[in-house]
Amino acid sequence: MTRTNASLIGFSAVALWSLLALFTVASAPVPPLQLSALTFAIGGVLGLVWLWVRGDLKALRAVPLKAYVFGTLGLFGYHFLYFTALRLAPPAEAGLICYMWPLLIVVFSGLLPGETLRKGHILGAMLAFLGAGLIVAGGLSGVSGAITGYAIAFVAALTWAGYSLGSRRMKAVPTAAVAVYCLATAxxxxxxxxxTEITVWPGSSLGWLAILGLGLGPVGLAFYTWDIGVKGGDIQLLGTASYAAPLLSTLVLVVAGLASASLSLALAAALITGGAVLAARAGRQA
Incomplete structure (x- = not known):
């Protein structure tokens, strides 16, 4: 598979993650860890079915135990820290801090073998980060304490960046292993x-459909395509393009009538697009 094709497949994960907020809202009142268990179970079974159809289940036997431990800690660790941060701190601000992981990927990817970090990568990532900040924090005034929650949110960002960069270094591990990561995370x-939680089931068919949608897409297929992207694609461009997730997520909510269009949204779109273009040009120069 070419680097360009792998990058395009990786981009599909960003598109799927844009549905995360919409489906999560529709899945209420299911608590977060219960929702994580249900959706990751669906994502894991999805992977096993895919492997069974292809006749590749045997590929799981060749994956070393340390790879399974690494992948499980990455998926479970990030989501556990993310949910905890949103409980301890204001969700919008904590979410913004969690979304520092694309910037960390772009910056630290320059340390990977065969990669070069250029000024365009850094500038593009910073512009895109400003755009994401406008979406998440637009219209907010004042930030209450919850220092612990913010610290946990930053650790969550480090965790996902570390998982993505670590996956890049583990190119020999097949994407099939993600199915086991998902099941172990579930x-x-x-x-x-x-x-820690009280079990609450969806109160309508819409809630069940939202959970199924999460497991098939944002918390299922997205992890498989992201794995392909970070292992074989342009990881610096993928990191910058990941800032499109909060933009696309907001647009989805606007279309669904759960959010309002605004000038800050248009400005955020310009910043995110400009940042991605700068990173892409820097990648071609490298």
Missing amino acids: ILSGVAHLA
């Missing part, structure tokens, strides 16, 4: 849910 999320 089990850990289920245990954490039983220990």
